[in-house]
Amino acid sequence: MKLEKAAKQLEALGNPTRLNLYRTLVRAGEAGRPVGYLQDSLGIAASTLSHHLHRLILTGLVTQERQATTLICRANYAIMNELIGFLADECCADVACGAVAGEAVA
Template identity: 75%
Template sequence: MKLEQAASQLEALGNPTRLNIYRILVRAGDEGLPVGSIQERLGIPASTLSHHCKRLIETELVSQERQATTLICRAVYPSMQALVGFLADECCADGSCPPEPARPKMRERA
């Protein structure tokens, strides 16, 4: 992944509404969700949703498919995996990684 593409995708996800839309679609799985369903969940006007979806589509994080009269939105999982990989691939390449945080001990039940 090129730096410019990662920056564009991160910029798109930097908007709270778009990040919320994207998280909803990631949770929806490969089936995706109809635009109307996303609109209901967020309680935003259709024009606002359309604006935000357009930006996510332009950055290749979301795709849309028309099924008869319904517009289905889906997260593009390979793009998501490429972005996460871009961020993590060189983790600690020039130094040592920080220690893992201590996990809280489970309390035994009496």
Template identity: 60%
Template structure:
């Protein structure tokens, strides 16, 4: 990552909800977590969670893989 990319990533991690998501994905390891599990842990609407995941995807910190019953989110770094 270039310095500007790192700055953008750190900016996105400055939000408590995004930091929570990132921290739990680090703990989950390579397999990541189902979106539904993150939503349950956070207690937020799916649209709000989607907004936060999209922000993390946009700076290359996480990837989202659709699943049959539930999408999974994992670290991409």
């Protein structure tokens, strides 16, 4: 994953409303949630929800699918796992994991 892509995704998640929205979708699983459910559960105006969903969709973190008259939103788990992997891939690459600053690594 490129640094710029990760930065845009993290920036999108840096807003409390978008983070709450995204976590709601992650909890929903593969079935996702209808836009109406998201609006009701988050207690935000439709235009505000649309704005926040758009930001998450642009970064690839969320997908939408129309089912008849209902718009279903889903967390894109492949992209989420890619971002998590990017953050953790080099964990402790320069020091032993769990080493406290100032301690010698054995």
